[in-house]
Amino acid sequence: MFIAGLGDRPLTARATLLVVSAAGRFDPQRVRVQWATDEQAAAGKHSGSTGFADVGAAPAWRNLRAPLSAIPDTATQIRLVADGDDLAPQHWIALTPPRIPRLRTLQDVVGSKDPVFLDWLVGLAFPCQRPFGHQNGVIETPKWRILPDRFGAEANSPVMDKNGGGPLGITDQLLLQVQPDQAVFHGAAGVAHRDGHLRHPRLRNRPASHRRKPKSPLGGGDEANQRLCDAQAADARPAPDVAIFIEVTRPSDSDGQHAPALRFGEPPVMAVVVGFTHLLAGFDNPALVRVVSALLGCPYTSRQATYDLRRLKRKGLIVRLPGHHRYQLTALGRRVAVLFTKVYGRVLAPGLAELDPRLPTDLATRSALAQAWRQLDRSLNQFTNAAFTAA
Incomplete structure (x- = not known):
């Protein structure tokens, strides 16, 4: 079905794109926009079509973009055509109606006064934005973050997280508490032995001289730091499923x-x-x-x-x-x-302690769980006694 009203589209510098939000896994060429005049639309025909640029990560929702300049001025109606012949469960398409957004420049939205977190790949491309301040280990909370394109963000973000030592991991790193064994600082046996695949990313490429077993107890500082970072990296992984x-x-x-x-x-x-x-x-x-x-x-x-x-x-x-x-x-x-x-x-x-029937009454009255459990126990006893009496 064609959508009328395209003839009134605002062809200005702020409205140059036709945008459709999409989700799923599909070939971008499978989704196209077709246009027609009123006469062609009434006959069920179209005079042309064009595809969309898909720059998002599947299967999440992302914006498909097509330039309005590709649609001729004579077209008055458009329709979306999604062609999917792959019946695999992981391949599907979800689309929203097309829209023509009014675009604004980044300078208009962000400005030059708000603190901005600039990813490493785009730092030189936005000289008018103000990076967030930092002093004595305390950073200013950024209000905006400017990322590169999709592929650049996927390759760059892991470098800046807590495991990579970047600015994204400052908050996560503060939440980790690891108590190192005191034997590490006294050159205990086995300190210098580690599996290479468990090494912390920041220490994986250190020179070999920093990875040898220290010749004296005074040289164990590097090994202690290495083990502490290993423990933090392991603790930061998701919980077992x-x-x-x-x-x-x-x-x-x-x-x-x-x-x-x-x-x-x-x-x-x-x-x-x-x-x-x-x-x-x-x-x-x-x-x-x-x-x-x-x-x-x-x-x-x-x-x-x-x-x-x-x-x-x-x-x-x-x-x-x-x-x-x-x-x-x-x-x-x-x-x-x-x-x-x-x-x-x-x-x-603590939960089993509060459910203990021998818990003193003065302590049970302070616990909502204990009161709820005792009420449930009483209700079950009353229901059971009533059922046996009726029988």
Whole structure:
């Protein structure tokens, strides 16, 4: 169906584009705009067509643009034609009615007084805008951000995030708290051994002289900083998803080796993950025995520690340091440990304490959860008693 009224389009310097918002995955040439005169539209014919420029990232909503100059002045009606013959579920097209926006220059909108965050790729292209101020580690909050084109933004943004050391990561980096193990600063064994793929991006390309094991305890500063950055980078990754949680808490087989489940809430498992979440220099069997025994308040033997270490290793939560009988947390292990400890310490433990029927009344009255639970318990008892009485 043709849309009338194109003859009244405002062909000015501020209205030069025909824009259609689109979403989905499709070939840009599959969406075209056709034009016609009133007579041609009445006959169901068109006199020409043109495609759109698609500069967005699929499948998100983005603007398709076509120059109004491509449509002849004699055309009075237009229509959108979307041709899609791919029946795959991931290929679909969603379109909005076309519109002719009134354009304004960036200088008119942003001006030269507001603080602006200029991406590295466009800094020299906008000399009239004022970059945000910074002094003594404190930055001025930008009001605007100017990005490059889609491909430039996708390639440039990861360099500026918290893992790349750029300005986008300042806020995220302030939220991270990591307690380094004191043994790192005393040249403990295993300090200089790291897996290359776990190195922090800012340290990955450092000279080899900075990656060697220090010859004296005084030379361990670089290694300590490296491990601290590794821990921060691992903590900044997203939390484990449901699939990983199920794989960790259920038995599994990896490369023909059976890996017993790490049951959530099991006292030895929780004590193990609590005991080494903060260790950056690694740990061994005797250290694990001491830490877990203190946390459990009961004997924890070396044989039990060997069994737990085997479980953690086969689940991919720890890795053995080459040439040493010491183990170190992997990126996945740190994420799972944080998830287990936070959920147990902040949700389950206080929640179950408030649901305890032996909780004193004066404490229960202060808790909305305890009151709601006791009310539910009373209502269920009344409903059950009424049902049995009626029977």
